[in-house]
Every structure is written in structure tokens, then in C-alpha cells.
Amino acid sequence: MTVIEVDHLHKRYGDLVAVDDVSFTVGEGEIFGILGPNGAGKTTTVECLSGLRSADRGSVRVLGLDPRADREALRQVLGVQLQESGLPDRITVREALDLFASFYARPVPAAPLMDRLGLTEKAGARYKQLSGGQKQRLAIALAMIGGPRAVILDELTTGLDPHARRTTWDLVEGIRDEGVTVVLVTHFMAEAERLCDRVALIDSGRVVAVDTPAALAASAGQTQRMRFRPSAPLDEAALRALPEVVSVVRRGPQVEISGTGNLVQAVTSLLARRQIIAADLRVEQTTLDDAFVALTGHSRSV
Numbered sequence: 001m002t003v004i005e006v007d008h009l010h011k012r013y014g015d016l017v018a019v020d021d022v023s024f025t026v027g028e029g030e031i032f033g034i035l036g037p038n039g040a041g042k043t044t045t046v047e048c049l050s051g052l053r054s055a056d057r058g059s060v061r062v063l064g065l066d067p068r069a070d071r072e073a074l075r076q077v078l079g080v081q082l083q084e085s086g087l088p089d090r091i092t093v094r095e096a097l098d099l100f101a102s103f104y105a106r107p108v109p110a111a112p113l114m115d116r117l118g119l120t121e122k123a124g125a126r127y128k129q130l131s132g133g134q135k136q137r138l139a140i141a142l143a144m145i146g147g148p149r150a151v152i153l154d155e156l157t158t159g160l161d162p163h164a165r166r167t168t169w170d171l172v173e174g175i176r177d178e179g180v181t182v183v184l185v186t187h188f189m190a191e192a193e194r195l196c197d198r199v200a201l202i203d204s205g206r207v208v209a210v211d212t213p214a215a216l217a218a219s220a221g222q223t224q225r226m227r228f229r230p231s232a233p234l235d236e237a238a239l240r241a242l243p244e245v246v247s248v249v250r251r252g253p254q255v256e257i258s259g260t261g262n263l264v265q266a267v268t269s270l271l272a273r274r275q276i277i278a279a280d281l282r283v284e285q286t287t288l289d290d291a292f293v294a295l296t297g298h299s300r301s302v
């Protein structure tokens, strides 16, 4: 079943086209990523999904509802966590959950939700006393308190340390395992690769591709990269002569070899024949980062 349908969405702010003919669909139970650099139009797109913003053109359906015309009905089934919480500093975790629960016809009980999100010990803590990770977990709890069928999570892990980020990723997977459809806005490629079933890659307001992270990475070419420190001088010409090898670059004591096919096997057997050990060997596949560069012609920071 299709939960979200975005069809030729356009939105401009004055002269600036923020969302330019964006179309995609999200299926039930998916974790769907909206991925792109700062200013790509991701937040504007999800604001149109949640009814916070009206589109100039195009149509949006969420769970069969029009986010603007059916805003109240949508609020009951769509949980939204946006970048700014807007919570007052002095509100406690418990009070915030009770307040948000009062907005819904059939809220879920707060206690088990706090438990799942690791907030029980912080029930009496004020918002301003929470760590970044705890604030984000509260934001997820507030998006889930209404018992939604779908949630939008916007830049959930920005500013979190790697440990808190991983905890949050596990929580997002837990939400999906309950059957809730998740739209995840992010500019972290690794986050999209780890979590998302499919991803819409957005650049300058336009969708450049929609696919699984693996398919997007593969579309950038089946390149692999090996890095290691050889235990003895290398015959670079012999390496370059291997059909799998595309390039050999020296970086100080390290050698970086890019190539295709069975690159690792071809290189390691050549090294073994010459009794050279590849110390600190690391192998990288093409990533969404590479896909982004291949599809847009520029890196994410541009």
C-alpha cells in the first residue's frame, strides 16, 4: 500500500525555487530517506507532507489525506518531529508527553514509550537539562505519542555523538518494526545507507534519483578501493597490469588501489606471490557519497 504520494511538487520562496517538480511515493512499512545537502529543499518537502506549508503546484497525499484540507485528520495518523522542538526550557519530559498526548484522540500510554526510548529515569527532568541525545529521544517520543501510522523525522541525529547516533538508529528501526512507516530527512549518507530501504536523492530542489541505497551506490560504478601498507617495495607496473586495477596511488607509506570485479583477490594474490604483506588493509565499496557526486556532478559540500 502507498502511504505517501508526492506528485510534481513545486514550492518557491519569492524568486528562490526551493522544491522543483519533486515526485516520489513511500510504501507502507518503509524507512524512506530524503537525502541531500543543506538547502536542497528537504525540510520544505516534508513541511508540505505534514500540512505545515502549502505547495505552489503539484499534489501530496498522506494516508489518503490532503495535508492542507484534511489537516486535523492527518495529525491523528502522522507523527512529526521537525528540526526545532519549540519546547519551553522548564517543561519536564513527563509534562511534555502528557501535553502532546492531550492533542490526540487515541494516544499511546506514556510510560512504556518512555521506557522504550530510555527516558524513564528522566521523566522529571526539565527540557533544558537534557543532553542532545535525550532531547532527540524525547522528540521521537513526542512524534510517537499519538500512535501514528507514519512518522516524519527531520535531521534526527544532527549534533549527536556517534554512540547517541547509533542508539537513535536502533530506535528508528524499532519504530519501523512496529509497522510504522518512517520518512527520514538527513544529510548523512551513512545514516541513509544504514537505515533506509529507499532514498530520494535531492539536490537544489530536484530529485536526482530514487532507489535503494545499494542500487544508488552501484549506479555510481562498481568501484572498490583498497588501502594498505606494503611490507616491501611494490612493483606498481605489475599491479597496473592487472585487468581489475584502474589506478594505483601512493600516499606516503600507504598504497591506494581502485578497481573493479575481483579486485581484492587479484591484488592480494599478486602480493602473496611476491611475499609482500598488506598491513592495515582496508577495502571500501562505492557509497552513496560517490553516487551523489556521480549523479549531481558535484560534491555535497558545494
Ligand SMILES: Nc1ncnc2c1ncn2[C@@H]1O[C@H](COP(=O)(O)OP(=O)(O)OP(=O)(O)O)[C@@H](O)[C@H]1O
Binding pocket: 013, 016, 017, 018, 036, 037, 038, 039, 040, 041, 042, 043, 044, 045, 187
Ligand atoms: N521560509 C523561508 N523563506 C525563504 N526561503 C526559505 C524559507 N525556508 C527555506 N528557504 C530556502 O529554501 C531552500 C530550501 O530550504 P530547506 O530548508 O527546505 O532545505 P533543506 O534541504 O531542508 O536544508 P537543511 O538541510 O539545511 O535543513 C534554501 O535555500 C532555504 O534558504
